[in-house]
Amino acid sequence: MHSGILNINKKKGISSARCVSLVRKALNQKKVGHTGTLDLEASGVLPIVVGKATRVSDYMMGKDKTYRSLIEFGKKTDTLDGAGKVIGQSSKTITRMDLEKALEKFRGEITQIPPMYSALKVGGKKLYDLARAGVEIDRKKRKVTIYDIKLIDFDFPYANIEVTCSKGTYIRTLVDDLGEYLETYAYVKELSRTRVGDFLLEDAIKSDDILEIGKDSLIGRLESIDKALDNFPSYGLEKKYFDQVINGMTIKIEDEINSLARIYVGEEFIGLGKSIKSKDGYFLKMEKVFYDRQD
Structure with a gap:
């Protein structure tokens, strides 16, 4: 089993689940x-996670x-896109x-109400399924941050x-709220996500190419698991501790x-761990082991 993260450029009109299905098929x-x-x-x-x-x-x-986002002013749609x-x-x-003055009002921490046409679940049901059935329910406000x-x-x-x-931000809602602030209407005509953390659009594999470039090429494009955890500090151990660490000793x-850290043995990323204190000093305790030994 192979493990890692694939940076996929999903094209408009296909679902995220479809991208997962394509990767699953390509990698078998x-x-x-x-x-x-x-x-x-x-x-x-x-980003598609594997293994x-x-x-x-x-x-x-x-x-x-x-x-x-490409915005069109003067119109509002029921899906906000x-x-x-x-x-x-x-x-x-x-x-x-x-518009420039209005945009300044949306910088920083703001409050949003998730749109009805979204994958958010309320009571175990996805909002867009309820919306398609003509049902609208109250949604809780949530705080998100617009960094820029x-x-x-x-x-x-x-x-x-x-x-x-930040996570949880709905651009469609942001644009709709922007239109309301300007005392008009606005909707998202086109939307592209250009970055997730350190995963950039210019480095991504086009979703149309997933089945075309071959299994070996896809495996070669897998990013290491620790790229998702780069906000944690790192801590290194000598190679002699390898078996003990991967076995959770x-x-x-x-x-x-003090807090979770990325644990490396030599150059190998093993997982997340932290220290526990006893009368004999500090001991490393692994909280999550991600190392995948390829036999």
Whole structure:
């Protein structure tokens, strides 16, 4: 079994689950997953976790992300993107200066209400399934952070923006709220995710190419599991401790590790661990072992 993370560029119009299915087929391996759904109407970076890397999917979901969005002002759709039907129109004209001032209001910590057309589950049911059935329910507000938001170009009624944000941010909601703030309507006409953590669009494999480039080429493009954990400090051990560490045995160490750290034996990444203190000093305790011994 192979393990690692594939940086996939999902094309518009196919689901995140479809990308997982393509990778599963290409690698002939069942243990494959994604790290958070990318909208059907969106394209861009979709990290796919393979083998033991499926255990770091939650860490990948927590990464900050960057999006490029083409906005059309003067219209509102029921899905907040181009796939929906127009349910509101406005003839109000806004200027570049109006928009730049408005964007400043959305920088920092903001509150959003998740859209009905989303994969978020409430009571075990996905919101978009309820929305398609004509059911709308109350959704809890959530705080998200917009680290940066900038105007790339503007030609009314269209504008291109780039947004760097925390996990859980809905760009469709952001754009809809932006339109409301400007006392008009706005929806996402096009959306591309250009970055998830250190996974960049320019390095990604096109989803159309997954079955074309061959199994060996895909395996060669697998990123190491620890790339998903680069926000944790690292701690190294000598090679003589290898068997003890991968088997979860405690090892006496010189240093205190206050929080989880990436543990390496020599150059091999093993997993996440931290120190425990006793009267005899500090001991390393592995919390999660990701090392995949290829026999």
